[in-house]
Amino acid sequence: RDESDEKGGCKSLHALQVERQEQAARSVLINCQSRTREKTLLKYLSSHGDIKNYFFYESDDLYAVVEFAKRENVASLLEGAIIPSGSHESAVPFKSRLLTLRNLHTAKSPNQQSGQQCQVQTAFPITELIKNLSREDSIDQQITSLTETYQLTEENTRLRFLVCSLLNDITAAYFPECTIKPFGSSVNGFGKLGCDLDMFLDLDGISGWNVKTPKSGLFLEYQMKQASSARAVTQNILYVIGECVDQFGPGCTRVLKILNARIPLVRFSHKPSGFQCDLTANNRVAMKSTELLYLYGELDPRVRGLVFTVRCWARTQGITSGMPGAWITNFSLTVMVLFFLQKRSPPIIPTLDHLRDLAGPADKCVIEGNDCTFVSDFSKIQLQSNTETLEQLLREFFEFYGTFQFSKMSLSIRKGQEMNKPEMGPLHIENPFETSLNVSKNVNTSQLDRFVALCQESSWLLQQSETNKPKVNEDSYNVLPWGLATLLLPSQVATINTRKK
Amino acid sequence: RDESDEKGGCKSLHALQVERQEQAARSVLINCQSRTREKTLLKYLSSHGDIKNYFFYESDDLYAVVEFAKRENVASLLEGAIIPSGSHESAVPFKSRLLTLRNLHTAKSPNQQSGQQCQVQTAFPITELIKNLSREDSIDQQITSLTETYQLTEENTRLRFLVCSLLNDITAAYFPECTIKPFGSSVNGFGKLGCDLDMFLDLDGISGWNVKTPKSGLFLEYQMKQASSARAVTQNILYVIGECVDQFGPGCTRVLKILNARIPLVRFSHKPSGFQCDLTANNRVAMKSTELLYLYGELDPRVRGLVFTVRCWARTQGITSGMPGAWITNFSLTVMVLFFLQKRSPPIIPTLDHLRDLAGPADKCVIEGNDCTFVSDFSKIQLQSNTETLEQLLREFFEFYGTFQFSKMSLSIRKGQEMNKPEMGPLHIENPFETSLNVSKNVNTSQLDRFVALCQESSWLLQQSETNKPKVNEDSYNVLPWGLATLLLPSQVATINTRKK
Numbered sequence A, B: 001r002d003e004s005d006e007k008g009g010c011k012s013l014h015a016l017q018v019e020r021q022e023q024a025a026r027s028v029l030i031n032c033q034s035r036t037r038e039k040t041l042l043k044y045l046s047s048h049g050d051i052k053n054y055f056f057y058e059s060d061d062l063y064a065v066v067e068f069a070k071r072e073n074v075a076s077l078l079e080g081a082i083i084p085s086g087s088h089e090s091a092v093p094f095k096s097r098l099l100t101l102r103n104l105h106t107a108k109s110p111n112q113q114s115g116q117q118c119q120v121q122t123a124f125p126i127t128e129l130i131k132n133l134s135r136e137d138s139i140d141q142q143i144t145s146l147t148e149t150y151q152l153t154e155e156n157t158r159l160r161f162l163v164c165s166l167l168n169d170i171t172a173a174y175f176p177e178c179t180i181k182p183f184g185s186s187v188n189g190f191g192k193l194g195c196d197l198d199m200f201l202d203l204d205g206i207s208g209w210n211v212k213t214p215k216s217g218l219f220l221e222y223q224m225k226q227a228s229s230a231r232a233v234t235q236n237i238l239y240v241i242g243e244c245v246d247q248f249g250p251g252c253t254r255v256l257k258i259l260n261a262r263i264p265l266v267r268f269s270h271k272p273s274g275f276q277c278d279l280t281a282n283n284r285v286a287m288k289s290t291e292l293l294y295l296y297g298e299l300d301p302r303v304r305g306l307v308f309t310v311r312c313w314a315r316t317q318g319i320t321s322g323m324p325g326a327w328i329t330n331f332s333l334t335v336m337v338l339f340f341l342q343k344r345s346p347p348i349i350p351t352l353d354h355l356r357d358l359a360g361p362a363d364k365c366v367i368e369g370n371d372c373t374f375v376s377d378f379s380k381i382q383l384q385s386n387t388e389t390l391e392q393l394l395r396e397f398f399e400f401y402g403t404f405q406f407s408k409m410s411l412s413i414r415k416g417q418e419m420n421k422p423e424m425g426p427l428h429i430e431n432p433f434e435t436s437l438n439v440s441k442n443v444n445t446s447q448l449d450r451f452v453a454l455c456q457e458s459s460w461l462l463q464q465s466e467t468n469k470p471k472v473n474e475d476s477y478n479v480l481p482w483g484l485a486t487l488l489l490p491s492q493v494a495t496i497n498t499r500k501k
């Protein structure tokens, strides 16, 4: 619907997705356990078509992502591929673009193992990060460095779209007009290396077409199985796709069907990429919030810097967690940062209501009664000239939430203002598009208290003069933590708080 | 493998299947509940391409099978079809070639219901058959008439291939090189209207290709999920297909996955055709026995006549049953008829060993260690000149099995001779291709005894002179049963036998 391309220097997320999807459809994933020389491999692959791009990475094995110039090249490559020979009797003969390279020469020359430069696909260890940050000259530089270290690389993004594309081959079998799109932190600009891969199967590709009944005469209707509700349809489809992934999907393991959740999903591990995958269906509101977060991240570089820093800080301090529970989620945390940036004076980013007011007719979007309209043309957005530095903003962030009236007020990025809390949960963050919902409904008082206490502690730490200057040492490899790095060290708050209870 | 076309006037079953499959792929199934005038419907459909053939039939509703000249015509027709409007939120958006015709004019002119001539798809009631047979002039004519009444019609055969083709669309999604083929009585020439539809998914389309490992250098292998055995692969695939059929398959109801059977299968009802369907996978031996039965049926018209008559007689007398159990199966019964015909002097049909000896190099076929080779070129088969009439053969059949030494001997159509029984089951009929197996292992003594007693009774009945002449009556609509018809009347044996026990 929003086909807006490059505008004001920024591509809309939708345009970007289309481009990446097309790229992924021309790519294959190759297990290179045979450790063939790079040149030899490329020569072999090139016989099927021009290679536009490729890279190697290591997970459970050595892999290569190879992008061909054309889809036909991939088809040609697959045509020459064989069924695993030894064990083909017990192989499920489902053919995908996940291949294994075999090299009958390896035995003769086992010393070819060197060569490939591998692209790292996992997050940097926190201790290393602390060391690296401490070598920077300013807190601003520390924040930039953290962002650059953690953000998804070009290669990781390609790999994410490729995994979606591989899964798409499974679903397209039954729903050819549908696509699998990544959403959430894989594409919203706030993803950290190693974050999960959220995907959704957009069934509207089908049901949006030809729904109108002709006004007169004869017409044909597809005969279709009826479920008891739209939700039941989603559950049934995810159930079957879950089974397919489980039984046929190469490299897909630990498949879980979580169909009774508010948003039913299929969760699985994609071994060759190392991604933890969550597949949902008909989850269009989540796609819209992803687009919104992406837009905010593109408006001002300080947005991403602050979000990355706060997310990293929160994870290190155990405010967020990899497991579901009463923890604050990364999504809630991001909305909190956005809200904080709207509250600056002058504001660094506009309110969602303002973005809606800027929307053109083509941007109109209502999903299940919720108005999800906002502007897609970035050039229409006029920013105010706030000149605060990242360091200032980080300080203010901790100050802001260290003293926020959570007991009375809720956060709304739609209004860019705190509102009276409609219900009594400890933390209330208005869902931007389904405004009657609270995105942090799961958070309990003790988790909120920890968050507040840690904000206060961090705010205090950043006020100490010795925290704030680089600690240079003779031994430049054993620098002492300073600035942002000190915030990532184990805090006292956890213990204090547990004792208080 | 055996691409042998028309030879000696007979098409091989394989050639026939290929032709029918291609025809089915160009066909659609339309629910015509709106009862549009035939002309109007045809005009509407013709706008998408030339119609090569069509017919109407009634099951739970009025349906039309429409064969277009080209596959593109079907694609064009589908492109114009819409998603069910009212309830599309809860419809599983899987698009198939099963469509419903809607007519917005129907309300205005509800009297268009007439017109279409419907092709009957179900078996004639037995009481009607008895009346009709009794009007014939000879037992030979009775047998021919019974065969013509019960055998599958051209339309029913088309419908069977179409249902396979619709199911093929579901499986081709994941296994594009595979096809679903009907086997058993749907295509072996001995099918009766209303018989079940046995289908098998031939996965060899995939695994037969590119299995050879290149001799040297680099090559790519598909990464595939491994199961514990070939049987487990079949079970997994049937499991997933069963789920797909259950959740997505329009018109498919009462889906049962019977995966622990010797031959794992998915059973379901296809409502629009009324067929009870059994889907198996990698069941190539059954396809071979189907081809063999087909060949025998084509060799001499008396084969089909006798098989139909014996099957109908057995069903009427409760020797065979629609339910699984200790009953003799139709397949066993057919093998018994074939064996009997091999024992004539001179034999009416050759032994399977002889058919194997006539085979050319292209006919060679070994499945899981079993030699399933036999000649595919019908013209190589020289028949001996036996001139017995159908009436004589039917008499002799009952005489033969009424006095057969079932306790000591087994039946082998491979040798065309009784053999010493290798094991102690009441009835031993050698499986033609897996000769260590007994196709009638399920049969118990009491069922065999009933069969023998009924053979004796029928043999006796056919010897009575009054049975053997047409009983003409003034009232030609109330003829008295005679000849074959008397064998289809309730017998005394059932009660005698139950009393004996």
Ligand SMILES: Nc1nc2c(ncn2[C@@H]2O[C@H](COP(=O)(O)OP(=O)(O)OP(=O)(O)O)[C@@H](O)[C@H]2O)c(=O)[nH]1
Pocket: A183, A184, A185, A186, A188, A191, A192, A195, A196, A198, A285, A286, A287, A289, A290, A329, A330, A331, A431, A432, A438, A439, A440
């Ligand atoms: N409306 C709403 N959307 C949510 C909520 N939680 C998650 N989402 C959406 O779903 C996306 C994926 O969820 P997550 O995987 O939990 O979060 P994420 O943004 O991907 O961040 P990670 O923790 O890096 O995975 C988010 O980006 C949101 O767009 C929620 O509570 N309410």
Ligand SMILES: Nc1nc2c(ncn2[C@@H]2O[C@H](COP(=O)(O)OP(=O)(O)OP(=O)(O)O)[C@@H](O)[C@H]2O)c(=O)[nH]1
Pocket: B183, B184, B185, B186, B188, B191, B192, B195, B196, B198, B285, B286, B287, B289, B290, B329, B330, B331, B431, B432, B438, B439, B440
């Ligand atoms: N080898 C072997 N094949 C069998 C056996 N039972 C069935 N088959 C094969 O499977 C096919 C289908 O089985 P059925 O549906 O039971 O029999 P049918 O010949 O189709 O006859 P109907 O009763 O009309 O369905 C048969 O035609 C045989 O080719 C058996 O016990 N052994």
Ligand SMILES: [Mg+2]
Pocket: A184, A185, A186, A195, A196, A197, A198
């Ligand atoms: Mg995520």
Ligand SMILES: [Mg+2]
Pocket: B184, B185, B186, B195, B196, B197, B198
């Ligand atoms: Mg059958």
